[in-house]
Amino acid sequence: MKPSEQEGSPESPVASGSATVMTRLVQMEVVPGAPRDNTRRILDALGRARADGAGLVVFPELAVPGCLLGDLWDQPAFLRECEACGEEVRAASRDLVVVFGNVAIDWTRRNEDGRVRKYNALFFAEDGRWLAPEGTGLPAVVKTLGASERAFDDARHFFGTRRLAVERGVSAAALIAPVATRRAGRLGGMMGEDLWVDDSAISPRGILEAKGAERLIVAGALPFTRGAPQMRFRACRALAQAVRLPVLYVNATGVQESGKTVYAFDGGSGFYDAQGRVTEGLEAFAEGELTQAVPIGCAAFAQAEATAGSDGMATIAQALMQGAAKLMRRLRIRRVVVGISGGIDSAVTAALYGRLMAPEDLLLVSMPGPFTSPTTHALALRVAQNLGCRFTEIPIGEAVELTRRQFAEATLGGGPGGGAGTLALDAAAMENVQARDRGCRVLSAVSAAFGGVIACDANKSETTVGYGTLYGDIIGWLALLGDLWKSDVYALGHHLNRLYGRDVIPQGCFDVVPSAELSAAQAVERGQGDPLNYPYHDCLFRSWVERSERATPEENLEWYLAGELERQIGYDGSVRELFPDAAAFVADLERWWNLHQGLAAAKRMQAPPVMAVSRRAYGGDLREAQLGPRYTERYRAMRGRVVGG
């Protein structure tokens, strides 16, 4: 993007809007940080498209660099590589209009952080030349609404339309315009979150329509989360209906992550006609190419809409498996070790990995300890047998006893007066000793011997309140279930058994009371398990984490007092049945809130990355500092009125 190229589009005869153009949408897997690989695949796709007679080929947002790259954008070498790749795509655009996402770089200007100017841009090329949005003075379409939510940091790296407008002293609308092409008429380019803008101060759709766009392109890099595909489907439909123009929606597949939050990208690309009907759509989570003459007739495929509407455990399982599989391939992980307890979390985790790899590459490790029950012990072995994978058993009793003894005998010396003290471990400490012996002595060494990574089976309920041992069970390469509430884990387990066509997860894993089995008080055979009432607490915790405007004990108590807690948090039982009185409700509320905001936050800092499937996942999505548990004045006042103190 040299200054001389920023002067606008070349004069060229423009195809009439009533003509049709054979259009190909390329729903490709974008590998983050790998511009060369992505570009090779873009060029391959262009070759195929040309051979098939396509005149317009559209790729996703940031198809060259990827989107979730951390701060890789700070490396000029990476930027130069992306720019060079973009030039190769331009050069390959003979006889075609090519639309693709890449970083646009203005080496002559600076971002406000002092680094080189970068835009998240949609590039248009035809017959080997760049085409610019008409009259904007910009060499490419710049994303109007940069994503600065969830794990996305557009504003950190990219200069946006509004900053540009202020810098140039023009209206934002002056920076948005269609791109005139010879083969495909006037194309209105939009990117990702631009899809949602329709009532803000800038309406890209309205501006593009007013300036004569004949087709809208929405190039996305939008990850899967529960319900997101349907929202996008509805948004594309609404967009087409609003402007009465065909919409070409292209989204990436693959997996990208912010370090701590991992997303699977679901694709879901499709053609929408000017009435908002999907005329053709691509399978989710898979690469694919779709070709159509646009604009086309009105034969909407009901099936595409139906597909977009599905959102049960099937889609979530697909997201988890695709995400894990692609990330394993990228990180060159071939083998996985799962600590298997006989409980539901490790069984579901093992069953998920069982779908992703050869049985000889999956190793289940049973690590019975002093409080392991015969029930769970037998279930653990059964899961391994059902999966036909590798299995080993390494008990922890001897090492745990060695630690207990060593600490009982240790002398705590030094200090003022030099008085000796003791380091004897109490019961709570001995619970964590067991968990760490399993995770950091046994599993870590097993993974080294086996040449694999450790699977983390922590779920979102445990993660919310830190019900787990750091460096114990909170270890591993990826928390595949880390964005699923406990109740989701059960549902996923049933779905996996259906997928396998048999009960690889034995019924016993569903039936046994959830328990850490780390003390005599956690005896599953006497029905003694976790201190959480999952059906209720899952809903309560969700209100703290997943609501757009997040709830706190203030709202929870207010709802409780108004008799509407169940409705507000979506709990289908009765809270009055769980807690005899307000004092009991408050005690439970504060117990978990204290943990959630306190020790659990400290544990989450060092927990494995989470595979995201919900509206809000821990990690780079829900950002946290260690602020400690706090209560508002309003909460304290309400609490004082109902329980005193």
Add this chain to the structure above:
Amino acid sequence: MKPSEQEGSPESPVASGSATVMTRLVQMEVVPGAPRDNTRRILDALGRARADGAGLVVFPELAVPGCLLGDLWDQPAFLRECEACGEEVRAASRDLVVVFGNVAIDWTRRNEDGRVRKYNALFFAEDGRWLAPEGTGLPAVVKTLGASERAFDDARHFFGTRRLAVERGVSAAALIAPVATRRAGRLGGMMGEDLWVDDSAISPRGILEAKGAERLIVAGALPFTRGAPQMRFRACRALAQAVRLPVLYVNATGVQESGKTVYAFDGGSGFYDAQGRVTEGLEAFAEGELTQAVPIGCAAFAQAEATAGSDGMATIAQALMQGAAKLMRRLRIRRVVVGISGGIDSAVTAALYGRLMAPEDLLLVSMPGPFTSPTTHALALRVAQNLGCRFTEIPIGEAVELTRRQFAEATLGGGPGGGAGTLALDAAAMENVQARDRGCRVLSAVSAAFGGVIACDANKSETTVGYGTLYGDIIGWLALLGDLWKSDVYALGHHLNRLYGRDVIPQGCFDVVPSAELSAAQAVERGQGDPLNYPYHDCLFRSWVERSERATPEENLEWYLAGELERQIGYDGSVRELFPDAAAFVADLERWWNLHQGLAAAKRMQAPPVMAVSRRAYGGDLREAQLGPRYTERYRAMRGRVVGG
């Protein structure tokens, strides 16, 4: 911030600019996420100021809520609390002009993420009434340049001036104006990063000057990093000189963190006269209040400038100690456990904590293993004796041997064919077994028995290339040295000995070759240590991490070939002496780059939070995804020319 209050400032007689007003700067510790606590201390300060006859009292940016709060901004309960606190401060402004930072909330509008509208704002109140910036239609000063770099995420949470300008269809300049006060004349409010803006499309300083500001207030929430206090000092001076107005600069103290990156806030508040001379300044890292009649004479204090100019290990040690101490207090940590090896990192860590707590609350744990040398073993004990703190010794030999034996005897069953395999641990695996036995069996249990947290002694050099064991030595509540290169650690050690007035860190810790002592090949007494040449590699790694436009092997190789690597990376040795030829240079470069971008990134995801002191710290400051090691085409071409293949 109800709409009815957004209509502008009340009509009031305005004090003439030539009058003086007794002005107090309150350099306060802002506790993040604790609006009630912060407000109580603001109100206390107002009481003192009134008693002392001050007419204008100025507090830091976001003094009510704190600034690094993760996504706490998503909680409406928290926002309401902040708003209520702000009203209390307003009510307490009788007989005073009060200027303080808080979140401004417009409950009638939305941010682009769909959440309630929030601004990072500077509020002005006088005699119990809000004062608004003249003619802007805004109820408070909105930060012009939101921070979206390092660990800051302003754009994620706050609606900024430019977005407002586009939304309202006005120029950004229309939203910036002085606030007219009765007692203190027209005050120009600026916040944090606004200090740096002077050549961008918006110049707050220029607009404020043009609109008749008589004094400029710069309210900051700016953390300490190496060199930052001097930069701010120079910026304040330049600001005053540019506008020929007095500048009141108030910055917070305390500690705030993004989860993974912890910052100490250094304060550094002071009065600058209209010639840019510091007339009075406050001590760094400590709370304080400063009172002066403004505008005042020209008696610049040379000493304030001198203080601001100091930037050696003394300031860094101060930042580390203040940061750790305040964070410990906030998280209610009273006791600390340090695994002490006899090497420099653990000795410096122990000496730092020794300055922060009573000796009976600091416990050093020696964990000799099969390859621990008599030299380091003796040094470890010596450090504890020198500090007079608690000490214990728990050897790892027996547990490590148990693990080795258990794995040698374990059977790897299951899998296709049911063939048995082995899980025997090789030499590399046994190194990690030792490290994890120390960290997760011994230290974790010691911390439970002692009731303290584990100190992490990882430095930035190790962290860059993952030279450490996850769940082994990469554990703990905070990596206090995690932003210091190995050479900085030595310098800090010498400084600490000077602080103590004696060699608490024995000379032997400086002299012994750095070594993990995890195998027979790492024998310090034969001079066998880490595979890193720290003086060189520290400089190389710094070019990857700390340069504003980060370098990669592409630049490194280019510099090497041009004979300017030493100058570019600041290495004062000769690279030609380290590597016999280009092939050796390249092999070393790629070895560490592969680790840096590969396994080390995975380790950093789960590493403890880092106390930041440099331009760029790991964690929320330098954001990373697991992208794997990659090389640009240009690097490959250069490499091919010099070493083939």
